Amino acid sequence: MSDRFPLDLTVNGQRYQVEVPVYHTLLDFLRDDLGLTGTKECCVVGECGACTVIVDGRTVNSCLMLAVEADGCEVITVEGLAVDGKPNALQRAFLEHGSAQCGFCIPGQLMSAQALLMENPHPKAEDVHEALAGNLCRCAGYEQITEAVLAAAEEVAP
Amino acid sequence: MQAFQYARPESVAEALAILAAHGPGARILAGGTDLVIGMRNGEIRPTVVIDLKRIAELSAALQVEDGHLRLGATTVMRQVERSPEVLRYFPALAEAAGWVGSVQIRNRATIVGNICNASPAADTAPPLLVYGAVVLTASPSGERRLPIDDLFVRSGVTTLQPGELVTGIDLPLPVKPMGSAYTRLTRRRGTDLASITLCVGVDEAGVTRLSYGSVGPRPVLVVDETGTLADPQAPDAAKAPILEEMLAGASPSPRSMRAGPEYRLAMLRVLGRRALQTAIERLAKGMAR
Amino acid sequence: MNAKVVGASVARVGGEARVTGAQEYTADLKLFDMTHAKLVTLDIARARLISIDKTAAEALPGVLTVMTAEDLPQPVPRFGPHVDDRPVLAVGQVNYHGEPVAIVVAETPEVAEEAVRRVKVEYEELPAVVTVDAALAPGAILVQDPSLRRAGDPLADTNKFSEYHFGWGNVEAAASEADLIVENTYEYPMVTQFAIEPHACVAAPDGDGLVMWTTIQHPYQLQRILAKIFKLPLAKVRVYSPDPGGGFGGKQWPHVQPAVAFAALRTGRPVRLVLTLEESFQAVRRTSAKVRYRTGFRSDGTLLFEDVDSSFLVGAYADIADRVVTKGNWLAAGPYRVPTVRIIARGVLSNTPAATAMRGFGIPETAWAREMNLDEGALALGIDRVEIRLRNLARYGEEFVPGETPADGRWEQTVRRAAELIDWGEPLPAGRGRGLAVGCKSGPTTGISYATVRLLADGSAILLCGVSDMGQGARTVFAQIVSDELGVPMERIEVVSGDTAVVPFTQQTSASRSTVLFGNATLGACRDIQAQLRTVAATLYGVDESQIAAEGGVVRLPDREVSFAEVAKAALSSLGGEFIGNGMDRKDATPGHPIKGSAYFFELNCTAIEVAVDPGTGELTILRHVSVSDTGKSLNPMQVRGQDDGGAIMGLGHAMMEHYIFDEHGRVRNLGAIDYRIPTSKDLPLELITEQIENGDGPGPYGAKGVSEGTILCVAPALGAAVRDAIGVAIRDLPLTPERVWRAMRDGK
Incomplete structure (x- = not known):
């Protein structure tokens, strides 16, 4: 038992074996230790969703998860969505539909949308609204975000 | 965040030992x-x-055994919300779990954590009360089975003893066909803390179990055995006084930012009538046994 | 030939960075040797500071400094957009919940946080005023010491920061002719910008100057204010402004930035401060308002007069709120032909966080009251609520406010279209209602923008742009203009912004001005290059200049056409080099104008809403939300829609759920995301339709007007009217929470 802890995890396909202070959140670890600043910090109470990442296939608010809790996990952040260095279908759809305005909430929106499409390739608008309800957008680009998710589903799903 | 020590026990016994060693400093x-x-x-x-x-023994899959469904101490809301067994036997609990926070929150938040915090607004408390859930605990002095109605004291306070750990929740399978419904009152449709949580269960024998929260220091369970409330044919005039008496335990705080006491009390009645109606309809449709 | 892109929904410049996580916001920056700051604030609105004990905090390993007002130059510098009333750190007293009393700098954020807990502040609570009524009550405490007020200010010993009298005609005479007079008082809640990106700042010493990275809409105004505080030449203050993650007006003016700069100079190292969301709520908010409208009608619905008494609650410091008072109230009579108007408008100081600019800039506060009152008149007279608006609406070219810019759009077209889209007049089932409202806001009344375009030797181009791209998509629109005017494909244009040392001055990014002001400047810079190319082409091709035209990326010679890129390559082949074009647009103050400047253009919007009210709970379901705006010309329709959808939803947030809640000590009880609710993806109207009217009648490029604020202006009265239509009771306070609607239904009239 210690206030530092050895962490062995995979982030965006890359394995890391590092020691972290146990009082650092997964968000701190991603942003400060790995420099993955695409994951954003806003409310730090799990309400805004700006810090959303995917851990073992499920979205979490990384501000509410200690880094040590991700030991042995597979983490995907917005930086891990690209395929061969190019935006994936979902990211392209966000671009094409003007979904990203100021852009600050967009990494979180993308992670929630990605997780939705992983488990439900044919979502309806209300499924998108439910899946993304934990991601606040003050530009309130919800309509264009929803359209992008539905369009990406069309493109990707068989 | 300030420094602390992090322990990751692999058995309940190990967890209890650490709890015992650190006393009130352990969380x-x-x-x-x-x-x-x-x-x-x-x-x-x-x-x-x-x-x-x-701790593997705390995260077993949700499954039915010996006439009850067991939820583990690390079972998360998302599992409860989607479990075929919960949906089949305890649909109002699935509804309540599905209202907790966002998907991100429900992927992490546990149902045991929800009740151990003893928030008067905890969404899962009313259905657990209606379904007669039993809380399983372990401590150095042994294991306990605690009816959930005996758990809550007031906001943040339970009857759990120092060093005692909740290891799971047992939900007894309904012996008679039952219809149930969960509803809540919020400030917006998106994720929100409820200013009223309310669950109704009516069974074939005419027993109505009603539980409500967020209108007093702890969630309340009341039972009507007259059969009147559960009776689809009974006129509103007959039901109203019974419902009124059942809701008398509500004492919403005037300090709340989320809704005034007058509104909460009025809405308790509106939501109570609506949830009762839904539960009766569900019983008739045979949505749940 | 390059396809024309103006008017097309081209993808956002910077869009790819936003969807890959590569976009760097202020809080993402890491500087070598960077330190971390936290603010010390008190859990009280107003208090006298007795002592601040920093010893325990300073003793903590890793703490570099704990600065209070005593560690600043004396007298402590004060600053503000117009009046220097806000101290860098609290002096002797705190005047609102969250006013910083000290700034702690440490090697890590954790140490800074712990140090903040160890700063012991002894204070004595003082009574606070947090409402218009309390601040204006006889004998109320004074929020600002009279010594802080302008010399000779006759209001100095009151909480009235300012009081304006606008109007024309004689109200008493008009009232004697009126067939109906409707008088009501309306309140607009205290709401906040809630940009998802919290405010952030990194400051560092820079040789004999100062450098700062921060979340700011007006980097050049911050530069001016810092230069004044630190007595530095403008040239020695460099402000970098990474794209803000949402501004909505809240990031226009500095609040904590000077304190961070002092901390950087004291420690000699870069100092980083990122506000929590809670602190952001305490840093910026919109003016709340209490507004009385007395409206006179003829029996045929013709407006005879508006008599308005308006109190805008500003904070403990003025910030830009006085301008919100003037701009929000000068047009209080709306886009209507009103022969007689009297407006008394005041800014009222209070012990609340400083009110600053926010989308709509005072207009939502007055439009809410005016449009609701207009509906009352229509109902009393038995006149259709759309008809009464059309009857009084100013027509194109009409000087509806004396001395003001005439109506610059076919506004009746906007209103008719909104009515059509909401199926106005079609029957509705019980429990449902429709409302329609009109909002009108001046764009900028003064302003200036300089643009520089560099056409490089290979035909690619760089635009230097002083506008902050905070989500409105400024860079995209300007790149589109450059693309069309110089024939350069979008992907060969780089827009450089966010650095006061490199990019020419733009006064502000506010008031939906940039498409017009900076757009015109960009157009001017492109035309400058076109003229240069024409001259160069004359020499290159041996043709007289008078026979050459240069536009749209093409030099037209008598016998052929040559692309700009080819001309540039030919002209610059030997030495390299580039063509530099400069452009400028300005809107000057208007001598004698009551608010100093006439509108460069108007943002005119008509919003119509169909709502269903739950008769048991008072919950609202927005079945359809229609918002039609006059944009003149939408240069990028996809981005216009983003702004218009966003303004509409933000307006619904204000109208339905947002408000600060104070306790009896003047503390804001609902700081942060848990108890201050904004719309989520589950709170949308079932159907949202935003449309634009494009008649090419704006002063901007290709006939554009500004957009971005229009759709928020009159959401509240459209919803309020719809609710009134559904339940038969008018509600005059916002937000229209289920509880408030339920109470209205229960209490009736």
Whole structure:
């Protein structure tokens, strides 16, 4: 038992074996230790969703998860969505539909949308609204975000 | 966030030993969706945080055995919301779990954490009360089975003893066909803390179990055995006084930012009538046994 | 030939960075040797500081400094957009919940946080005023010491920061002719910008100057204010402004930035401060308002007069709120032909966080009251609520406010279209209602923008742009203009912004001005290059200049056409080099104008809403939300829609759920995301239709007007009217929470 802890995890396909202070959140670890600043910090109470990442296939608010809790996990952040260095279908759809305005909430929106499409390739608008309800957008680009998710589903799903 | 020690026991016994060794400085970490907030804002400053998620016996799959459904101490809301067994036998619990926070929160927040925090607004408390859930605990002095109605004292306070750990929840399978419904009152449709939580269960024998929260220091369970409430044919005039008496336990705080006491009391009646109606309809449709 | 892109929904410049996580916001920056700051604030609104004990904090390993007002130059510098009333750190007293009393700098954020807990502040609570009524009550405490007020200010010993009298005609005479007079008082809640990106700042010493990275809409105004505080030449203050993650007006003016700069100079190292969301709520908010409208009608619905008494609650410091008072109230009579108007408008100081600019800039506060009152008149007279608006609406070219810019759009077209889209007049089932409202806001009344375009030797181009791209998509629109005017494909244009040392001055990014002001400047810079190319082409091709035209990326010679890129390559082949074009647009103050400047253009919007009210709970379901705006010309329709959808939803947030809640000590009880609710993806109207009217009648490029604020202006009265239509009771306070609607239904009239 210690206030530092050895962490062995995979982030965006890359394995890391590092020691972290146990009082650092997964968000701190991603942003400060790995420099993955695409994951954003806003409310730090799990309400805004700006810090959303995917851990073992499920979205979490990384501000509410200690880094040590991700030991042995597979983490995907917005930086891990690209395929061969190019935006994936979902990211392209966000671009094409003007979904990203100021852009600050967009990494979180993308992670929630990605997780939705992983488990439900044919979502309806209300499924998108439910899946993304934990991601606040003050530009309130919800309509264009929803359209992008539905369009990406069309493109990707068989 | 300030430093603490992190423990990741692999058995309940190990967890209990650490709990015992650290006394009140120890905090249990399951989903962390409340604990981490408290630690960050300095309200909770534990000496040791005991993470339960590596204890295999606490995370068993939701399954039916011996006439009940067991939920583990690390079972998360998302599992409850989607479990075929919960949907089949305890649909109002699935509804309630589905209302908790966002998908991100429900992927982490545990149902046991929800009741152990003893928030009067906890969404899962009313259905657990209606379904007669039993809380399973372990401590150095042995194991206990605690009816959930005996758990809650007031906001943040339960009857759990120092060093006692909740290891799961048992939900007895309904012996008679039952219809149930969960409803809540919020300020917006998106994720929100409820200003009323309410659950109704009516069974074939005419027993109505009603539970409501967020209108007093703890969630309340009341039972009507007259058969009148559950009777689809009974006129509103007959039901109203019974409902009125059942809701008399509500004492909403005038300090709340979310809704005034007058509104809460009025809405308790509106939501109570609506949920009762839904439960009766569901019983008739045979949605749940 | 390059396809024309103006008017097309081209993808956002910077869009790819936003969807890959590569976009760097202020809080993402890491500087070598960077330190971390936290603010010390008190859990009280107003208090006298007795002592601040920093010893325990300073003793903590890793703490570099704990600065209070005593560690600043004396007298402590004060600053503000117009009046220097806000101290860098609290002096002797705190005047609102969250006013910083000290700034702690440490090697890590954790140490800074712990140090903040160890700063012991002894204070004595003082009574606070947090409402218009309390601040204006006889004998109320004074929020600002009279010594802080402008010399000779006759209001100095009151909480009235300012009081304006606008109007024309004689109200008493008009009232004697009126067939109906409707008088009501309306309140607009205290709401906040809630940009998802919290405010952030990194400051560092820079040789004999100062450098700062921060979340700011007006980097050049911050530069001016810092230069004044630190007595530095403008050239020695460099402000970098990474794209803000949402501004909505809240990031226009500095609040904590000077304190961070002092901390950087004291420690000699870069100092980083990122506000929590809670602190952001305490840093910026919109003016709340209490507004009385007395409206006179003829029996045929013709407006005879508006008599308005308006109190805008500003904070403990003025910030830009006085301008919100003037701009929000000068047009209080709306886009209507009103022969007689009297407006008394005041800014009222209070012990609340400083009110600053926010989307709509005072207009939502007055439009809420005016449009609701207009509906009352229509109902009393038995006149259709759309008809009464059309009857009084100013027509194109009409000087509806004396001395003001005439109506610059076919506004009746906007209103008719909104009515059509909401199926106005079609029957509705019980429990449902429709409302329609009109909002009108001046764009900028003064302003200036300089643009520089560099056409490089290979035909690619760089635009230097002083506008902050905070989500409105400024860079995209300007790149589109450059693309069309110089024939350069979008992907060969780089827009450089966010650095006061490199990019020419733009006064502000506010008031939906940039498409017009900076757009015109960009157009001017492109035309400058076109003229240069024409001259160069004359020499290159041996043709007289008078026979050459240069536009749209093409030089037209008598016998052929040559692309700009080819001309540039030919002209610059030997030495390299580039063509530099400069452009400028300005809107000057208007001598004698009551608010100093006439509108460069108007943002005119008509919003119509169909709502269903739950008769048991008072919950609202927005079945359809229609918002039609006059944009003149939408240069990028996809981005216009983003702004218009966003303004509409933000307006619904204000109208349905947002408000600060104070306790009896003047503390804001609902700081942060848990108890201050904004719309989520589950709170949308079932159907949202935003449309634009494009008649090419704006002063901007290709006939554009500004957009971005229009759709928020009159959401509240459209919803309020719809609710009134559904339940038969008018509600005059916002937000229209289920509880408030339920109470209205229960209490009736």
